Amino acid sequence: MRSYSAVTRLPLSTIWEGFLDLVFPRVCIGCGRAPGPGPLKFICPQCRMGLHYIDPPFCRDCGYPYFGRVDSGRTCPNCVQLEPCFSAGRSLILHRGVGARIVIELKYHNGLFLRDDIRWIAGRARLDTYLADATLIPVPLHPRKMRERGFNQSAFLARIFAGAVSRAQMNDILVRDTDTSTQTRLSRDDRRRNVKNAFAIRPGITFSRGMNCVLVDDVYTTGATLNECARVLLKAGAEDVRILTLAHG
Template sequence: MNWLRLCCVQCRNPLFLPRQGLCSRCDKLIVRTPYCSMCGSLLTQNAKRCGICLQRTPDWDQMVIVGRYQEPLSSLIHRFKFQNQFWLDRTLARLLLLAVYQARREQGLLLPELLIPVPLHRLRQWRRGYNQAALIAAYLSRWLSLPCRNDLLYRIKHTTSQLGLSAAMRRKNLQNAFSASPQLCHCGYTSVALIDDVITTGTTLNTLAKLLRAQGISHIQVWGLARA
C-alpha cells in the first residue's frame, strides 16, 4: 500500500505531491463544467438557479459537486464504493474540498454549521464494510474544522438499489426509509450539508432534506462527488 500512496490512484504514474492522490494529467480529465448551484444541472455558465429549478425547486438550498459522472471520476467512485478500495477516500474528499472552495469564491457558498453523511442501512454498510459518504465527510470535517454527525439521520428500511429506477420508482422505494434522531431538533444547528457520492435524480437527498426541515433545519446544502 505504501508504494500506491506515491503514485496516482488512476494512472499509477509517480506523484510529485503524493498527498494529492491524483496526478495533474488525470485531474484535468475530470469533466468539470459550469452548473446550477441549486440542482447541479449542466449550464454554459454558473448560475444560482436554472430553468428547471424555477419550475420545480429542490428541497435543499444549494449544491456543490466536483464534476460530471464520467471518466475518470466515475471509475474512481465505482472502485471506492464497490471494489473495497476505501483508501480512495482521501483523494476523493480532496476533490470535493477544492469544489467547496471554488463554490465559495464563485457561487457565494457559506459554510454550514454541520456535516451529515447520507446514511446507509446497517445491512448494506455491514456488507460493504463502510459508509463511503461518512469516510468523505470525516476528511472534510477535519479540513474545514466543521463538526460531523453520523448519528442524527438513519436509514431504517432496507430498500433495493436505486440504480436503474425511474424517478417515480425511486420515490416509492424511499417511502418511510429514513428517520431522524430526537437529538436533531435539540442540537442547535440550523445549517447543514448532506454529503453524498453520486447525485442522480436527487430523490434520496430530497427525502432527507424534508426530514431535516421537519426538525427545524432552515438551510440545507448538498455536497456530492459527481452529478449524473
C-alpha cells in the same frame, strides 16, 4: 509537528510512503499504470485530464454545471421538475470517466486509499464559505448494507469535507429504516417512491436555532434520495438544508 529522519532530512511520512510504494506499488484507478508525480496519488496526469471539476456557473439547487454562457442563479431542468426542498447544492466533479471510477472504488472496492485525493479535490473547490459553521449529515446506509460493505461512503466523504474547512463538523443525525434495494435501474418516479419514508432522525436529536445542515452523498443522480432526507430533516425542525455531493451524474 512533523518528525524528520536524522539521516536524510526527509519527513518520516515521505520515507514511509516511499517504502509503501516499493512494497505495494500505486496504480492509477483510471488506467492501471503508475500514477507518477502530481497532486493526486491514484490518478495519473493523463487520466486527470478526463476528470471534470465543477466550477461556476452551476445550478444553484443541485450544483450541476452549465456549459457555456448562462444567466446566474438559474435552476437546471432537473431541479425545476424535482422542486427540491433543499435550498442550495454543490458538487465537486462530474460522474463520468475517472470521476465515476472514484465513486465505484469508494462504494464497492473499499476505496479508503482515496482519502488524500478526495481531500485535494475538496480543497480545490474552496468550500470554506459554503461549509462555514455547517453540520454535515451523511446519507445513511441501511444496517444490512452497512454490514455487507463495511463502511458508509457518504459518512467517509462527510468526514473529509468537514476536515477541509475550519468550522464544520460531521454528525450522523439520519438513520435508514427501510432497505431500499439498489436504485441504479429505477426510473425517476420509481426512485422517488422507493425512498419515500426510508429515513428517520436518530432518537434524541434536537435542532439548535440557526443550525446549518448540509446533507452529504457520493453521487447526485435524480436528487430523489437527498430530497427525501432533506424533507425528513425539515419536518423534524431543521431550518434550512443544503446538499453537497462528490460527483454529479
